Amino acid sequence: xxxxxxxxxxxxxxxxxxxxxxxxxxxxxxxxxxxxxxxxxxxxxxxxxxxxxxxxxxxxxxxxxxxxxxxxxxxxxxxxxxxxxxxxxxxxxxxxxxxxxxxxxxxxxxxxxxxxxxxxxxxxxxxxxxxxxxxxxxxxxxxxxxxxxxxxxxxxxxxxxxxxxxxxxxxxxxxxxxxxxxxxxxxxxxxxxxxxxxxxxxxxxxxxxxxxxxxxxxxxxxxxxxxxxxxxxxxxxxxxxxxxxxxxxxxxxxxxxxxxxxxxxxxxxxxxxxxxxxxxxxxxxxxxxxxxxxxxxxxxxxxxxxxxxxxxxxxxxxxxxxxxxxxxxxxxxxxxxxxxxxxxxxxxxxxxxxxxxxxxxxxxxxxxxxxxxxxxxxxxxxxxxxxxxxxxxxxxxxxxxxxxxxxxxxxxxxxxxxxxxxxxxxxxxxxxxxxxxxx
DNA sequence: TGTGCCGGGTG
DNA sequence: CACCCGGCACA
Numbered sequence: 086x087x088x089x090x091x092x093x094x095x096x097x098x099x100x101x102x103x104x105x106x107x108x109x110x111x112x113x114x115x116x117x118x119x120x121x122x123x124x125x126x127x128x129x130x131x132x133x134x135x136x137x138x139x140x141x142x143x144x145x146x147x148x149x150x151x152x153x154x155x156x157x158x159x160x161x162x163x164x165x166x167x168x169x170x171x172x173x174x175x176x177x178x179x180x181x182x183x184x185x186x187x188x189x190x191x192x193x194x195x196x197x198x199x200x201x202x203x204x205x206x207x208x209x210x211x212x213x214x215x216x217x218x219x220x221x222x223x224x225x226x227x228x229x230x231x232x233x234x235x236x237x238x239x240x241x242x243x244x245x246x247x248x249x250x251x252x253x254x255x256x257x258x259x260x261x262x263x264x265x266x267x268x269x270x271x272x273x274x275x276x277x278x279x280x281x282x283x284x285x286x287x288x289x290x291x292x293x294x295x296x297x298x299x300x301x302x303x304x305x306x307x308x309x310x311x312x313x314x315x316x317x318x319x320x321x322x323x324x325x326x327x328x329x330x331x332x333x334x335x336x337x338x339x340x341x342x343x344x345x346x347x348x349x350x351x352x353x354x355x356x357x358x359x360x361x362x363x364x365x366x367x368x369x370x371x372x373x374x375x376x377x378x379x380x381x382x383x384x385x386x387x388x389x390x391x392x393x394x395x396x397x398x399x400x401x402x403x404x405x406x407x408x409x410x411x412x413x414x415x416x417x418x419x420x421x422x423x424x425x426x427x428x429x430x431x432x433x434x435x436x437x438x439x440x441x442x443x444x445x446x447x448x449x450x451x452x453x454x455x456x457x458x459x460x461x462x463x464x465x466x467x468x469x470x471x472x473x474x475x476x477x478x479x480x481x482x483x484x485x486x487x488x489x490x491x492x493x494x495x496x497x498x499x500x501x502x503x504x505x506x507x508x509x510x511x512x513x514x515x516x517x518x519x520x521x522x523x524x
Numbered sequence: 525t526g527t528g529c530c531g532g533g534t535g
Numbered sequence: 536c537a538c539c540c541g542g543c544a545c546a
Contacts, residue, residue, distance in 0.1 A: 496528065515538060518529055 333376050343379075350376040494522040 333350035335342035337358045344350040354375045496519040497509035506514060510521035 498527065511537090513528085516529060516540065 332379050334379050335376050337375050347376070494519075496522050 332343050332345055333347050335344075335350055335353060335358075337354065340358065342350070342353055342357075344353060358375060497513035498506075500522070501508040510519060512518055512520040
């Protein structure tokens with residue numbers, strides 16, 4: 086029962102995506118669209134369409150144009166409105182600000198009403214502006230403020246501070262990450278989260294899963310997903326960014342250490358548990374086995390931590406993304422291992438203990454903590470079985486005969502529920518003694 | 525009553 | 536073998 090619930094929780098989170106548009110839309114979507122529309126309305130090229138969709142289309146156009154200009158900046162700004170850049174280079178402001186004037190009222194018009202791509206032809210600089218320097222300045226100031234407040238880029242402090250180049254890389258990554266994350270709800274949690282904090286955690290790129298995420302979703306996909314994103318006005322990933330954060334939890338026994346960066350947790354493990362020199366950044370990757378990423382709801386950070394571990398496997402989403410975690414799963418419990426400081430062999434052992442089938446990957450971390458009473462290696466069941474078979478049926482059991490006492494551990498059925506039967510271990514599915522949660 | 529899994533059946 | 540399920544014992 087309980088387990089079921091736990092299982093569903095993460096689901097609920099996912100489904101939230103479906104619902105989200107209702108609540109979250111107002112703020113997020115609007116912001117986005119605004120950003121989009123502004124960007125092109127400002128366009129130095131005096132570009133065209135005005136609808137949301139077209140807006141997006143234009144959005145891309147910008148990207149192209151921009152890249153020509155800013156090869157060095159890596160096209161980071163391509164996803165943002167040009168306004169930002171222009172603002173940074175104060176000199177350009179005047180060049181485009183007038184253009185903006187007319188766009189101001191007009192740009193908001195939904196494109197359908199203005200089918201002509203030449204909408205911007207109205208753009209001809211407003212006359213009233215030129216003459217009055219003061220008014221002009223005021224308007225400009227207002228404009229700048231507006232843009233500042235709407236441009237997603239500006240929202241990030243680091244970007245403006247360090248200049249286009251520095252911010253460039255980071256943003257490119259984070260942007261691509263967040264955009265690509267929209268491809269599937271499953272992915273959205275990790276990548277997008279990372280893009281939020283102004284201090285991006287380096288480990289992200291180190292993680293094979295993540296890097297795959299980033300690299301595989303290169304420009305092409307980004308464009309595509311991005312478009313669908315805007316087309317369907319799906320602000321979800323962004324929304325989630327705000328409330329969810331990826332944390333790294335030390336899985337070493339009796340260690341509840343949770344850090345926000347993988348490098349941090351790795352260092353922690355290196356120094357505290359592996360007894361290595363903390364100063365040296367040397368890492369053989371072994372630390373990977375001792376921590377797991379957890380998605381934490383920032384709203385309920387503290388309790389989230391306690392919940393995440395012992396509950397549902399679905400929390401971590403599809404296993405493939407998280408090869409490491411698969412190991413994590415098996416590790417901790419059996420990990421009540423030899424508590425020697427240099428249990429170098431521990432991780433590998435643990436990782437190999439499991440003889441389960443590949444599809445069982447998802448179950449990972451959860452069970453580790455929740456089932457503390459595991460005391461026998463997996464073979465336990467098989468051993469006893471063969472025993473009874475080979476010797477003689479009578480020797481093993483007292484009264485009940487062959488039936489072995491029921492284990493206290495929750496079995497797959499209980500943990501995953503009938504709905505997720507495909508997550509059960511094979512034995513459970515076959516109605517045999519559970520191999521995953523042995524007692 | 526729900527669950528775990530033995531024992532046996534099927535392909 | 537892998538897969539499936541009837542049915543029993545247990546909680």
